[in-house]
Amino acid sequence: MRFVWLTLAVYLAAVAETSLIDVLRIGEVTPDLLALVAVVWLLTSGSPRAFLGAGAVALVGDLIAPGHLGVGMGWMLLAGYGVGRLRARFRLEHLGWQVLITFATVAAWAAAVGATGRLIGDLSLAWSAVVPRALGVGLYTAAVALPVWMVVGWIRQPFLARKRRLAEF
Amino acid sequence: MQTPIGLAPKAVQSHHHRTDRWTSPAVVLAIGLVLALVLAVLPRQFSGWIRDGVAAVLKPGQVVSLRLGRQSERAVAWTRAHFQAASRLVEAERQVQELKRENQQLAGELVAASLQPVSPRQDADEDADASRLLRARCVSARVLGRQARAFLARHHLLDVGTAAGVQPEAWVVAAPAVIDRGRDAELQPGQLVLHGRRVWGKIVQLGAQTSAVRAVTEPGYRDLVAIGNPSGPQGMVEGTGEPLARIRLVEATEPVSIGDAVYTAGQGVLPAPLLYGHVVRLQRPVGGHWEIWMEPAVVGPPQHAAVLKIELNPLRTAQQKTARSQ
Structure with missing residues (x-):
């Protein structure tokens, strides 16, 4: 069932990114909705191999964007692996942590993808603009993520409570 | 396992x-x-096939998304148009209220102009009507300003109030308004003082050549009034010393609304009523009577005024004397 929701979310995010992105644009910065879906998947999936799902989501992003395939996927696999390790050590269920992780992951991933794209010639962006734009994308995506995380929290609350009761038992 | x-x-x-x-x-x-x-080094031919497939899958969603976008733009435009229409409606209502108020003022002035009793021709017409027992006449007067009153007081000409033991100098300072007609024009205390067809006040004290006028809003002023129209609900207007006069004794069941004109009531001599002012505030007290506040039609002392005199029609009395003698 979770994969059905993931597929639906990826489809909606891809449609929004390809048809509504001009509406969402603030200056040169747009939110990366597929990256947001990937991060939500990373932090809500209980599997240690959740980064595979995040990588698949990033691959869809590569497919709808110009440039080489696999760049976003590769960096998202690495970022997702890091988030998975972090999640194994700390409880990241608080809204503040979730938004912070979203910002950090998306900003780092966007910076890495931008730098790689600049290296292999997919992007004509100046080097000095790569990191500021990545930070802008991360910030905007984190802002968009705030209501998303709130809704996810409301949906998951009964499941988490049940999980805690079982752990106490 | x-x-x-x-x-x-x-x-x-x-x-x-x-x-x-x-x-x-x-x-x-x-x-x-x-x-x-591997995907990164995949030839563009193969990646192009995959991209085309993904684009084909996304196409229906994009079409729906664009349609929704257009619909939402229409909805926003529709909402904006309605908000603009609403703001235009509010502005139009404000203008209507303003025009109504102007209309009321103009109606009052029209009534005043139509019954200007100082007109010699109208006086002649009224005099010619021998069937009327009483007739209304107006005595023109000039409202004396502070300097004029001070001058008269210095020359011991301002005798208003001296009968009541008030010194002229003190009276000049205290009196709100004085007109330059008194016993010489056969005026009487209680007669209405008008400005055009609007009531300014009443004569309260008489001198040989001057009279003191109490304006509608001054404490002690009382008169019977009709609200809305001359045959409307009647009440008692009272001066309170505030800019607005109060109307009391109007039953709370009577239809009164803000903006209603207030006329003199119970005159019976004039062909049209005199305008007192307009209702500007309404309160419904516990006692079952409206508490009505009226803005006077004449604010502040005018330069010219007319004292309304009601007297026996000399033409009719003359006709009666002639009939008796025959």
Whole structure:
């Protein structure tokens, strides 16, 4: 069932990114909705191999964007692996942590993808603009993520409570 | 976990170990990175096929999204148009209220102009009407300003109030308004003082050549009034010393609304009523009577005024004398 929701979310995010992105644009910065879906998947999936799902989501992003395939996927696999390790050590269920992780992951991933794209010639962006734009994308995506995380929290609350009761038992 | 049938425990452990090794996150990550690298070096021809497939899958969603976008733009435009219409409506209502108020003022002035009793022709017409027992006449007067009153007081000409033991100098300072007609024009206390067709006040004290006027809003002023129209609900207007006069004794069941004109009531002599002012505030007290506040039609002392005199019609009395003598 979770994969059905993931597929639906990826489809909606891809449609929004390809048809509504001009509406969402603030200056040169747009939110990366597929990256947001990937991060939500990373932090809500209980599997240690959740980064595979995040990588698949990033691959869809590569497919709808110009440039080489696999760049976003590769960096998202690495970022997702890091988030998975972090999640194994700390409880990241608080809204503040979730938004912070979203910002950090998306900003780092966007910076890495931008730098790689600049290296292999997919992007004509100046080097000095790569990191500021990545930070802008991360910030905007984190802002968009705030209501998303709130809704996810409301949906998951009964499941988490049940999980805690079982752990106490 | 169940043991696979036909395998010895050692073989099972070895199988599990191999499975765990190949599905550990680090190995899966490495495989994923290799796959990403392969995709990155994939010829554009192959990646183009995949992109076309993804674009075809996304197409219906994009169409729906664009339609929704257009619909939402229409909805926003519709909402904006309605908000603009609403703001235009509010502005139009404000203008209507303003025009109504102007209309009321103009109606009052029209009534005043239509019954200007100082007109000689109208006086002649009224005089010619021998069937009327009473007639209304107006005595023109000039309102004396502070300097004029001070001058008259210095020359001992301002005798208003002296009968009541008030010194002229003190009276000049205290009196709100004085007109330059008194007993010489056969005026009487209680007669209405008008400005055009609007009531300014009443004569309260008489002198030989001057009279003191109490305006509608001054304490002690009382008169019977009709609200809305001359045959409307009647009440008692009282001066309170505030800019607005109060109207009392109007039943709360009577239809009164803000903006209603207030006329003199119970005159019976004039062909049209005199305008007192307009209702500007309404309160419904516990006692079952409206508490009405009226803005006077004449604010502040005017330069010219007219004192309304009601007297016997000399033409009719003359006719009666003639009939008796015959």
